[in-house]
Amino acid sequence: MIDIEDRLTLDERSTVDFVLGLRKRWSDAVYPTLAAEYAETGATAETPEQVEPVMHQLPSYPWFSHLERVQQKMLWRTAGDAVVRRRQELVGDLDAAPEQGVGSITLDHDLELPEWYTDYDIHVQPGSFFSDDLSAYVYEFGARIVMLRDNDGYKFHSLFAQTTLPEKPEATRIVDIGCGFGKSTRPLVAKYPGAEVIGVDLAAPGLRLAHAEAEDLGLPISYVQAEGSRTGLESGSCDVVTGTMVLHEMPSDAIVAVLQEGARLLKPGGEMHFLEFMLTGDPFRDATVIEHADRNNEPYFRDLFGTDTVAACEAAGLVDVSWSPFDERRLGLQPDGWGDRAEWHFPWAVLSARKAI
Ligand SMILES: C[S@@+](CC[C@H](N)C(=O)[O-])C[C@H]1O[C@@H](n2cnc3c(N)ncnc32)[C@H](O)[C@@H]1O
Structure with a gap:
C-alpha cells in the first residue's frame, strides 16, 4: 500500500511541518497563556458556561480561537491537495484489494446515510468521511497531524x-x-x-x-x-x-x-x-x-x-x-x-x- 507521506514533495512536506508546528504551539504555548490569563482574573466559575464570557474578554482569546479554526482548515487543504494529486495511484490501491481475501468487505449500496451524518463537514474536512473514494485517505493523513504525530x-x-x-x-x-x-x-x-x-x-x-x-x-x-x-x-x-x-x-x-x-x-x-x-x-x-x-x-x-x-x-x-x-x-x-x-x-x-x- 502507498503511504502518501513517503511521496511528498519538499514543498508539501514543508507545509505539513508548518501546520503541525502551528498546532503544537497552539496547544502547548497559546493555550497555557490563555489559561494563565484566566487564572489572573480570579474568576470563580463553576461551569464551562460561566467560564465562557470571562474567557472571551482575555487578550489571548482572539488569537487562540482564530488559530484553532485556521490551522484546522490549513490542515485539510494540505492533506486534501496532497491526496487528490495522487488520485489515480491511491484509487488503484483500493481497487486492487479483492472483496474476499484474508478478510472481507461487504458494502451496502442501498444504505441511506442519516441526515445528521451528511448535513455538515465533520472536523471541517471538506466532504466529510463519506463523499469521495479519497475521503478516507484525506482523513487518515489529516488525523496524524491532529494527533500531533x-x-x-x-x-x-x-x-x-x-x-x-x-x-x-x-x-x-x-x-x-x-x-x-x-x-x-x-x-x-x-x-x-x-x-x-x-x-x-x-x-x-x-x-x-x-x-x-x-x-x-x-x-x-x-x-x-x-x-x-x-x-x-x-x-x-x-x-x-x-x-x-x-x-x-x-x-x-x-x-x-x-x-x-x-x-x-x-x-x-x-x-x-x-x-x-x-x-x-x-x-x-x-x-x-x-x-x-x-x-x-x-x-x-x-x-x-x-x-x-x-x-x-x-x-x-x-x-x-x-x-x-x-x-x-x-x-x-x-x-x-x-x-x-x-x-x-x-x-x-x-x-x-x-x-x-
Ligand atoms: C472519528 S472517526 C473514528 C474512526 C476510528 N474508530 C478511529 O478511531 O480512527 C468516526 C467514525 O465513525 C463513523 N460513524 C459515525 N456514526 C456512526 C454510526 N452511527 N454507525 C456507524 N459508524 C458511524 C464515521 O463514519 C467515522 O468513520
Whole structure:
C-alpha cells in the first residue's frame, strides 16, 4: 500500500511541518497563556458556561480561537491537495484489494446515510468521511497531524486494546463500531487471535481503505457497511463490543441506539468499551473543549456530554457501567484522573459496561 507521506514533495512536506508546528504551539504555548490569563482574573466559575464570557474578554482569546479554526482548515487543504494529486495511484490501491481475501468487505449500496451524518463537514474536512473514494485517505493523513504525530503508529488505539479491553482467550467474535479506516480494528486481531474481528461503519471510503490495508498486512478482518445501531449481527454473539471516537459524532438518540445495539450483541459476561472524550471537571479546560468542538464542526460533542450514557447502558441491561479517564501518551486507562497537564489535550475517557451472566 502507498503511504502518501513517503511521496511528498519538499514543498508539501514543508507545509505539513508548518501546520503541525502551528498546532503544537497552539496547544502547548497559546493555550497555557490563555489559561494563565484566566487564572489572573480570579474568576470563580463553576461551569464551562460561566467560564465562557470571562474567557472571551482575555487578550489571548482572539488569537487562540482564530488559530484553532485556521490551522484546522490549513490542515485539510494540505492533506486534501496532497491526496487528490495522487488520485489515480491511491484509487488503484483500493481497487486492487479483492472483496474476499484474508478478510472481507461487504458494502451496502442501498444504505441511506442519516441526515445528521451528511448535513455538515465533520472536523471541517471538506466532504466529510463519506463523499469521495479519497475521503478516507484525506482523513487518515489529516488525523496524524491532529494527533500531533503521536498516533502515527496507532499508539492510542493499541494502548486502548492493551490497558482497557479484557483478556478473553475463548472469544469468538469482537465488533468495532465506527471503525473508520481501521486503525481501531487492527489491534483487535492481535488481542483476540482466535476470534472473528468485525469492523462496522457508515462510510464506504473508510471501509475500503481499512480493508485494503488489512489485506496488505494479512489481517483477517471483516468490514461491513452498516449503521452502528443496526449491525445485522446475531444477538448474544459477541464477546467484546468496542468503538473509538465514534459516540461523540452522533446526536443523543443515535448514541443511545448504538449503546442498545452493543448490549444486544453481547454474550452474557461480554464487555463493551468505547474510547471517547468526556468533560474533565475543570470548568476552564472543559469550556475550551466544548468550544473546540464548535470550531471543529463537531456539534454532537455537546450531545455526548449531555446524554446520561450510564443510565442508557443500565436501561439496556448492562452492569458495572463507568467512565474512566484515559492518558493517550503512554499510560492508557487512568481511573484516578487526567492528572495535571499544562497543554490543551483531548479529554480521552472510556465508557465501560458488562452484560451480566
Ligand atoms: C472519528 S472517526 C473514528 C474512526 C476510528 N474508530 C478511529 O478511531 O480512527 C468516526 C467514525 O465513525 C463513523 N460513524 C459515525 N456514526 C456512526 C454510526 N452511527 N454507525 C456507524 N459508524 C458511524 C464515521 O463514519 C467515522 O468513520
